[in-house]
Amino acid sequence: MTVEEKTTLGEYLSGRDTISTKDAKLYLTIDGNIIPMVNATEITAKWEKNKEDVQTLGSRVKHKKTTSMEGTGTLGGYVNESNWLKYALPYLEGGKDLYFEITLTIHDSTTPWGTQTVHLGEVNLDDVPIADFESDDGVMEWESDFTFETSDLVTPFTNTGM
Secondary structure (H helix, E strand, C coil): CCHHHHCCCCCCCCHHHCCCHHHEEEEEEECCEEEECCCEEEEEEEEEEEEEEECCCCCCCCEEEEEEEEEEEEEEEECCCCHHHHHHHHHHCCCCCCCEEEEEEEECCCCCCCEEEEEEEEEEECCCCCCCCCCCCCCCEEEEEEEECEEEEEECCCCCCC
């Protein structure tokens, strides 16, 4: 049975066809240097729409008009390096702010969907991790929201099931 036959209307998605997030890889590009984020534990990214209300005479329906979009996300991981603080210090001292790129790749070889690679550009963190100390058992972690201004679907999944 082909993937197209397996995912036709009225069929169901097999559990093995879902994509494991454990197979994701994340790379940052900062000042031309490619940095594998082996200490990352999470990333989310999305385009958020700004919608304005459109009301007209003769209609009781409040319509919506998309007028812009904003790229937002969250990035988190373990603190085992000082890079984020090093990159933030120039801005604190009157220099330039840090903008970088993120490349996300996911490939779960158990599924028939193949690989997806997405590139985010003009990424800027909302805050910079310095420390995360607690007296109980644990490890140092950080999380920051971010914005981005461009995105490219570099490699789409080979079959969307639609």
